[in-house]
Each structure stands twice: as C-alpha cells, then as structure tokens.
Amino acid sequence: MGPLDGYLPYLLNRAGARIAAAFSEEVRPLGATLQIWRVLAALHERDGRRMGDLRETTSIEVSTLTRLVDGMEKKGLVARRRDAADARAVTLHATPAGRRMTRIILPIAARYEKVALKGFSEAEATVLKTALRRLFDNMDGLRKS
Template sequence: MFDLANFLPYLLNRAGARLAIAWTHESRQLGVALQEWRVLAALLSHQPQRMSELAAMTTIDRTTLSRLVSRMEENGLVTRGRSGEDGREVQIELTENGVKVTNGLLPMASRYETTALEGFTPAEAKAFKQMLKRVFDNLDRL
C-alpha cells in the first residue's frame, strides 16, 4: 500500500515548502525574496559567476534567473558585465550593498539551518547533508 507520509518526494517537498513559507514571511520586511537570497548566497560563496554557473548553483532556470538578476541589478544588489574569458558570457557580481544585505541575512539563514537540524548530532547533520547532495545528484538522471 502506498504511504504518502513516507514517500521521499513528498517529504522533501514538505520540508522545502515549510522553509520557503517561513523564509518568505520573515524576509518580506527585508525586501529580499527567497530566490534573491539564493542568488545572493551563491555569489557570496563564489564571485563573479557566469549566468550558467549561477543557474546551476541556484537551480533557477536561466530565463527566470535573467529577469531576477535584472530586478536585483535595479535594486543595487548585483552588477552584470561581460566575462573577460568569453565576451558572450555574462558575469554577475555582488555590489557593496549586495554584500551588506547578504551578510545581514546570514544570521537568519543560520537560525533556519539550526532549527531544521535541531536534535541531530553534528555527525548526523553532516551525513544528512551528504545524503541530500547525493539525492540531488541522483535526480540528474531523470
């Protein structure tokens, strides 16, 4: 018999939806949507990034990402320029304001991770993250 409560896609979606709803509610006052946070966090980890790299890292399709980056550029969070390696490629970087906004959101992001992993030992949390990365990689085969 099918058990939805133990079906992995359902569990992943449920956890992700709960995080997204809470994040959206809390970050609304800060003016940074969840997808914008993903872009900011990805760029804080490594910049500049080509649009294709940023799309892969954030799992945002390139068309949506292009519109999102345009809005973020208008809001002074990122800049867009041509790659020195390949003039056809667009590179995205955080502005000083983008770095400031992202750093301001890090405590909230850390609190969300801490809350989500409450009750896990450090070893369990590490193993769980590794397993989620494997699940993500496995799903490339679909």
C-alpha cells in the same frame, strides 16, 4: 503513518516548503525573496559567477533567473560585467548594497539551519546533507531514461 508519510518526494517537499515559507516571510521586509537570497548566497560564496554557473548553483530556471537578475540589478543588488578573459561572457557581481543585504540575511539563514537541525548530531547532519546532495544528483537519471 499513512502512505504519504513514507513517500520521499512528499516528505522532502513538505520539509522544504515549510522552511522556504517561513524564511521568505522573514526576509520579505528586507526587500528580499528566497530566490534573491540564493543568488546573493552564491555570489557570497564566489563573486563573479556566470549565469550558467548561477543556474546550476541556485537551481533556478534560466528564464526565471534572467528576470530575477534584471530585477536585482534595478534594485542595485548586483551588477553585470564583461568577463575580462572572454568578452562574450558576462559575470555577475554583488554590489555594496547586495553585500550589505547578504550580511543581514546570513545570520537569519544560519538560524534556520540551526532550528531545522535541532536534535541532529553533527554526524547526522553531515549524513543528511550528503544524502540530499546524492538524491539531487540521482535525479539526473530521469533525463537518461
């Protein structure tokens, strides 16, 4: 085992990049990208999100997210609407085409999770996911130091 094999950022990036590349290749013929999928999955979880909430949920940088949503709107996958409670705010909604794409990609995403977690018990998978969430949150400490 070399020094890289023990370096957490390397291991995380290596695993994430492998999953992302294969998933991206599979959804490309559907007219989707990994980032489009993140937005659609977030809207599937809760439709009518504001852009700031989407940025937090998807971890996509604001300017990239704005361009992405513009493109998704042109493709007819999402629609922006004024928030009924706050006319200054805009919410994002999946269109029927966006929901159709989501229904097609959901089983693909489930298969990727199943393959990635092969050999993990349910308890191990839960511990791994909890640890990754905590690791993500811990990175806020870099901003404070």
